[in-house]
Amino acid sequence: MKKRPIIEPFRIKVVEPIRMTRAPERRRILEAARYNLFGVHADDVIVDLLTDSGTGAMSAEQWAGMIRGDESYAGAPSFYRFDAVVRELTGMSFIFPTHQGRAAERIFCDVLPLRDKVVLSNGLFDTTRANIEAAGASGFDLPREDALGGTQAFGGDIDLAKLDRALEEHGDRVALVVMTVTNNTVGGQAVSLANLRAVAERVRSITPAKRPILLLDACRFAENAFRIASDEPAERGRPLAEIARAMFDLADVFTMSAKKDAIVNTGGILGVRDQALADAIRVDLIRTEGFPTYGGLAGRDLEAIAQGLREVLDPSYLEYRFAASRYLASALQAAGWPVITPAAAHAVYIDAGAALPHLAPADLPGQSVACALYLAGGIRTCEIGTLMFGAAAEGKRQLVRLAIPRRVYTQSHIDYVAAVGAEIAEVRAKLPGMRILEEPRCLRHFTAAMAPLSPFPDFE
Numbered sequence: 001m002k003k004r005p006i007i008e009p010f011r012i013k014v015v016e017p018i019r020m021t022r023a024p025e026r027r028r029i030l031e032a033a034r035y036n037l038f039g040v041h042a043d044d045v046i047v048d049l050l051t052d053s054g055t056g057a058m059s060a061e062q063w064a065g066m067i068r069g070d071e072s073y074a075g076a077p078s079f080y081r082f083d084a085v086v087r088e089l090t091g092m093s094f095i096f097p098t099h100q101g102r103a104a105e106r107i108f109c110d111v112l113p114l115r116d117k118v119v120l121s122n123g124l125f126d127t128t129r130a131n132i133e134a135a136g137a138s139g140f141d142l143p144r145e146d147a148l149g150g151t152q153a154f155g156g157d158i159d160l161a162k163l164d165r166a167l168e169e170h171g172d173r174v175a176l177v178v179m180t181v182t183n184n185t186v187g188g189q190a191v192s193l194a195n196l197r198a199v200a201e202r203v204r205s206i207t208p209a210k211r212p213i214l215l216l217d218a219c220r221f222a223e224n225a226f227r228i229a230s231d232e233p234a235e236r237g238r239p240l241a242e243i244a245r246a247m248f249d250l251a252d253v254f255t256m257s258a259k260k261d262a263i264v265n266t267g268g269i270l271g272v273r274d275q276a277l278a279d280a281i282r283v284d285l286i287r288t289e290g291f292p293t294y295g296g297l298a299g300r301d302l303e304a305i306a307q308g309l310r311e312v313l314d315p316s317y318l319e320y321r322f323a324a325s326r327y328l329a330s331a332l333q334a335a336g337w338p339v340i341t342p343a344a345a346h347a348v349y350i351d352a353g354a355a356l357p358h359l360a361p362a363d364l365p366g367q368s369v370a371c372a373l374y375l376a377g378g379i380r381t382c383e384i385g386t387l388m389f390g391a392a393a394e395g396k397r398q399l400v401r402l403a404i405p406r407r408v409y410t411q412s413h414i415d416y417v418a419a420v421g422a423e424i425a426e427v428r429a430k431l432p433g434m435r436i437l438e439e440p441r442c443l444r445h446f447t448a449a450m451a452p453l454s455p456f457p458d459f460e
């Protein structure tokens with residue numbers, strides 16, 4: 001029997017028009033934005049794949065929750081509904097809402113003694129690293145050597161041999177071990193439950209006085225749980241809520257950007273088991289975000305998060321989500337683009353360095369592909385390479401991330417992206433290198449001004 005297509009498991013109730021643009025107009029827009037896609041107005045974008053963060057579509061039940069939201073300063077019922085859902089999902093004892101994931105990170109780093117300490121991770125997200133460094137600690141990423149090799153199911157795992165060496169080398173200076181699920185800094189690859197267990201065992205074998213805290217950066221926990229249920233032989237077919245709970249059970253603390261797998265437009269969560277830590281966090285939260293029953297959020301946001309967390313573990317939603325990215329990844333591969341595999345759920349990554357061998361990393365091949373996608377089709381993506389990381393990108397791949405917002409685009413939008421990708425693939429040898437004209441002191445990819453070294457080919 002012919003295999004049936006995996007359909008979007010939702011109907012559309014509210015729509016937003018997309019303003020269609022043509023190539024000559026987009027060329028003017030990109031020049032005015034000085035070839036920085038963060039400077040392009042969203043109205044001038046046809047398919048926006050800049051990020052999967054805060055860009056998802058809420059369900060009817062989430063909007064219903066928004067109406068139910070109670071805005072009392074203290075003790076709002078919306079908080080207690082949120083608290084019950086998050087505690088059931090994670091098993092953590094103390095749950096704190098924050099305005100974004102990075103606020104949860106910042107508060108946690110504030111309450112720990114981190115000066116001159118070491119943080120080990122499978123891959124720190126850039127705000128996590130920045131918060132750790134601002135607290136006076138050093139962060140080390142210990143990904144598997146073959147993380148992006150496409151030959152293993154769980155490229156997001158931490159390299160256990162490297163972890164053992166680092167624990168030995170840094171001893172009781174190691175204050176924190178951070179496991180990011182999925183591992184956004186290495187192509188969004190998933191982390192196996194076996195790897196999380198092995199990390200937890202190592203941490204627990206250290207005497208309590210010197211034991212580091214194990215933190216789960218859990219913003220894409222549902223996508224990670226789905227990969228465990230699909231591809232980890234010992235876990236295959238286990239209920240997703242059970243797998244998610246098993247992941248959280250291994251951690252002492254979690255931070256979560258609710259803008260991803262809670263499918264809301266803003267929000268973050270910090271959860272801990274330890275009473276003394278919770279007391280310190282509460283004081284910091286009140287000082288910087290808000291009273292503990294709302295954190296940096298409105299009551300209505302708490303309702304939307306609680307409902308989003310109930311919806312995200314639906315297997316048909318996650319099946320559709322992975323099907324969309326796999327479909328895009330294989331269409332781009334068929335067009336000749338080297339793509340990181342297996343495809344993550346939240347994004348497809350093009351290896352622009354490998355695709356454009358005529359350009360050196362300093363010529364920003366990723367930014368050249370990102371600009372071409374905009375010029376040819378009004379598609380906005382994000383470079384993850386030398387533009388983003390500067391000298392720290394040396395030896396790393398030059399990637400372009402096509403992030404897929406949750407429940408926003410249909411298969412025909414994805415077909416459109418694949419078709420534009422195929423058009424560019426045909427002229428990729430002609431894509432120009434880029435130069436940075438002006439850049440700020442840090443986080444340059446957000447605001448740097450750039451220019452191509454020679455004109456882009458004409459599209460359309």
Ligand code: F0G
Nearest residue numbers: 051053100101102125127184217257259
């Ligand atoms: N941790 C991870 C793994 C993330 O991917 C992000 C955000 C954060 C923490 C911070 O959360 O944005 O709510 O403050 N990632 C977005 C992205 C921005 O595009 O990947 P936040």
